[in-house]
Amino acid sequence: MQTLLGQKIKLRALEPEDLEFLYNTENNEAFWEISHTQTPFSKFLLKQYLENAHLDIFEAKQLRLIIEENNSSKQIGMIDLFDFNPQHKRAGIGVLISEKHQHKGFASEALQLLINYCFKHLNLHQLFANITEDNAKSLTLFKKHNFAQIGIKKDWILSEGNYKNEILFQLINESSKRD
Numbered sequence: 652m653q654t655l656l657g658q659k660i661k662l663r664a665l666e667p668e669d670l671e672f673l674y675n676t677e678n679n680e681a682f683w684e685i686s687h688t689q690t691p692f693s694k695f696l697l698k699q700y701l702e703n704a705h706l707d708i709f710e711a712k713q714l715r716l717i718i719e720e721n722n723s724s725k726q727i728g729m730i731d732l733f734d735f736n737p738q739h740k741r742a743g744i745g746v747l748i749s750e751k752h753q754h755k756g757f758a759s760e761a762l763q764l765l766i767n768y769c770f771k772h773l774n775l776h777q778l779f780a781n782i783t784e785d786n787a788k789s790l791t792l793f794k795k796h797n798f799a800q801i802g803i804k805k806d807w808i809l810s811e812g813n814y815k816n817e818i819l820f821q822l823i824n825e826s827s828k829r830d
Contacts, residue, residue: 654768655716657760662716662730662768665704669717672726673697676747708735708773718748718761727752730761732769740776740827742769746792753788762796766822776827780820783808790818798822 655662665673677692708714712735718728728748735742744765748758769775780798782789794800798820806814 654771655764657721657764659721659755660727660757660760660764661719661721662761662764663719665701665715665717667698667701669726670694670698670701672717673701676729676749708732709737712736716765718746718757720752720757727757728761730765732765740774742773742775742778744769744778744780746789758788758792759795762792766796770824770827774827776824778822778824781817782820783810783815783817785815793820796822 674692674694674697677697703711704715712733714732714735716730717726718730719725720727726749728746730747731745732742733745744762746758746762748761766778769778778798780789780793781804782793784790784803799822800818801821802819804817804819807817808815
């Protein structure tokens with residue numbers, strides 16, 4: 652699919668061969684705060700998840716895509732749509748890039764590809780992102796792609812005994828508005 656192919660990366664569906672990558676990523680405690688995870692995932696559970704990854708976004712209400720580097724075909728991250736609501740034509744979006752692949756523009760390219768896919772193929776009216784105020788990388792990324800800050804959820808995330816504010820960002824597909 653051309654919409655999901657970029658210059659440096661492509662976004663692709665989950666495959667059974669992604670089990671080890673998912674296992675290592677989902678069990679990396681550094682990511683647990685943003686994924687709201689509190690316990691490790693077993694390979695058995697992730698294998699079941701992969702077996703159901705074929706479900707349509709309209710049925711599952713979510714979509715996870717692997718971010719794959721074009722020149723090596725190596726998995727470097729994931730990008731997710733969550734809380735998909737076809738009635739109101741909106742979805743949340745989250746991006747995760749493996750630490751050794753950060754600062755190379757992969758997240759930005761993946762986000763742009765997914766925005767285009769959402770507005771062109773899923774006919775969404777809006778995308779949103781929830782970002783803690785101390786996540787400078789994500790704040791910069793989403794602002795760069797014209798997401799507007801629309802609110803702050805005070806003391807929303809409890810992390811290591813401290814509460815953090817979470818900022819809500821929104822991107823409206825202006826071409827989807829009716830006259």
